[in-house]
Amino acid sequence: MSAELLEGAGVAQAIKDEVAAEVARLAERGLHKKEILVPGLATVIVGDDPASHIYVSSKVKTCQQLGLYSEKIELPANTTTAELLETVASLNARDEIDGILVQMPLPSQIDSTKVLNSIDPSKDVDGFHPVNVGRLALNEPGLRPCTPAGIIEMLDRSGIEISGARAVVLGRSRLVGLPLSLLLLHRNATVTVCHSRTKDLARVASEADILVAAIGRIGMVDAGYIKPGATVIDVGINKVTTISDLERFFGDDAGRRAAFEKRGYTLIGDVNPRGATEVAGHFTPVPGGVGPLTIAMLMKNTLSACTVRRGGP
Numbered sequence: 001m002s003a004e005l006l007e008g009a010g011v012a013q014a015i016k017d018e019v020a021a022e023v024a025r026l027a028e029r030g031l032h033k034k035e036i037l038v039p040g041l042a043t044v045i046v047g048d049d050p051a052s053h054i055y056v057s058s059k060v061k062t063c064q065q066l067g068l069y070s071e072k073i074e075l076p077a078n079t080t081t082a083e084l085l086e087t088v089a090s091l092n093a094r095d096e097i098d099g100i101l102v103q104m105p106l107p108s109q110i111d112s113t114k115v116l117n118s119i120d121p122s123k124d125v126d127g128f129h130p131v132n133v134g135r136l137a138l139n140e141p142g143l144r145p146c147t148p149a150g151i152i153e154m155l156d157r158s159g160i161e162i163s164g165a166r167a168v169v170l171g172r173s174r175l176v177g178l179p180l181s182l183l184l185l186h187r188n189a190t191v192t193v194c195h196s197r198t199k200d201l202a203r204v205a206s207e208a209d210i211l212v213a214a215i216g217r218i219g220m221v222d223a224g225y226i227k228p229g230a231t232v233i234d235v236g237i238n239k240v241t242t243i244s245d246l247e248r249f250f251g252d253d254a255g256r257r258a259a260f261e262k263r264g265y266t267l268i269g270d271v272n273p274r275g276a277t278e279v280a281g282h283f284t285p286v287p288g289g290v291g292p293l294t295i296a297m298l299m300k301n302t303l304s305a306c307t308v309r310r311g312g313p
């Protein structure tokens with residue numbers, strides 16, 4: 001069997017096009033009613049972690065492309081919890097800001113939980129606030145975490161049936177595994193959540209029609225974890241930095257070797273792509289699978305926060 005790739009770029013573009021069309025409609029309505037209604041996203045970044053700066057820049061750029069207002073707040077690495085709480089409080093108080101995203105991870109002196117919990121739940125476009133986690137658990141309307149919500153969009157738009165499927169989620173993190181398992185459950189999948197203490201992980205995983213790997217272990221999920229024909233969603237992002245791993249995971253793939261030689265590494269998820277290609281029915285490549293969906297869903301959440309807070313069309 002040779003699995004079909006589920007590439008995120010097309011789905012992400014479709015979501016972004018829908019957001020841009022809706023943002024344009026809100027602006028048009030504003031012209032008629034003489035009110036300005038532009039969804040606004042504030043991103044807050046603390047310190048100078050290069051990867052975080054790249055992520056935040058691409059969030060700002062996507063806002064600009066889709067017609068959303070965006071504001072980037074950069075704070076020094078020695079910012080205190082109290083100072084960051086003050087920044088969040090001032091964003092909570094501004095009506096034109098619909099979404100607040102504090103980029104993670106934060107420097108170690110900052111109490112991340114306190115900061116995340118201080119964001120107004122109606123502006124919590126990450127969906128990390130306990131109020132939104134509770135709404136998700138109860139299947140009530142609320143803002144959902146972007147990566148898990150993007151995975152559901154991808155399954156739906158790729159015609160993969162969730163209802164009645166046996167879903168196994170490897171990982172129970174606050175960002176991905178836990179919220180995704182709840183979203184799948186509310187869509188009537190039969191869900192098993194696995195973690196570091198799960199016994200006989202490969203056997204449990206190989207019962208899945210939909211297998212999600214979100215554990216942060218380089219290429220761990222191989223053919224023995226995958227039921228023939230299953231849909232495999234790979235949320236991991238790891239770097240392959242040695243020739244032996246390059247060969248183990250990518251064989252004689254010339255494109256991967258060229259990328260590795262150019263940059264000194266190539267990206268891989270939690271799934272061994274050779275195993276997935278042989279056994280799965282569909283799988284998400286890394287890079288280019290789940291990755292592009294997160295920002296698209298952030299834009300969708302910001303639009304949704306705007307229409308809920310300031311009145312829908």
Ligand code: GUN
Nearest residue numbers: 101102103104105126146
């Ligand atoms: N850092 C990596 N991914 C994310 C995300 O989805 N939201 C936030 N706030 N920080 C992140």
